[in-house]
Amino acid sequence: MTGHQSPILLAEDDKNDIFLMRRAFDSAGFHNPLFVVHNGQEVIDYLQGNGEFQNRKKFPFPGLLLLDLKMPLMGGFDVLEWLRQRPQFERLPAIVLTSSRIDSDVGKSRALGAHDYRVKPNGFEELVRLLDEVRKSWVDPAKNAKPPDPAD
Numbered sequence: 001m002t003g004h005q006s007p008i009l010l011a012e013d014d015k016n017d018i019f020l021m022r023r024a025f026d027s028a029g030f031h032n033p034l035f036v037v038h039n040g041q042e043v044i045d046y047l048q049g050n051g052e053f054q055n056r057k058k059f060p061f062p063g064l065l066l067l068d069l070k071m072p073l074m075g076g077f078d079v080l081e082w083l084r085q086r087p088q089f090e091r092l093p094a095i096v097l098t099s100s101r102i103d104s105d106v107g108k109s110r111a112l113g114a115h116d117y118r119v120k121p122n123g124f125e126e127l128v129r130l131l132d133e134v135r136k137s138w139v140d141p142a143k144n145a146k147p148p149d150p151a152d
Helices: 015-027 040-048 076-084 103-111 124-139
Strands: 008-011 034-037 064-067 094-098 116-119
Touching: 008 015, 008 040, 015 034, 015 124, 034 040, 040 064, 040 076, 064 076, 064 124, 076 094, 076 103, 103 116, 116 124
Parallel strands: 008 034, 008 064, 064 094, 094 116
Antiparallel strands: none
16 A cells, blocks of 8 residues: 555445445546445444554555445444544545435435535446546545544
């Protein structure tokens, strides 16, 4: 990993979606390491470097969070609320990536501080295009300065 290729943290509980996302990341030209957690509590543990995520060499602080809304234990809204209450994470872009097209979910996500809201497409090629847009908007090397790890 080079310094300008910050890791991406994907919060997703569906194994099929994770498999497709990994393939789509490769097809969309991402060179950033991808780390996957399966629920909101794991997002928080990862970001704080707790438990199995203590080793920052193995689990480096991400430069981008892709967050599903509907996950077990703690959902995406809970994570966004948690992030909003912790100013040390304000520089971490949190992008909601979900199947929900409901206007109230979009509004609530934005109100809780989501930097972007994207609806998961049905087809693989559409997913690659969506991730390419995310890469160009949020992971472009000129914009991809690694945010400081609040645990440091």
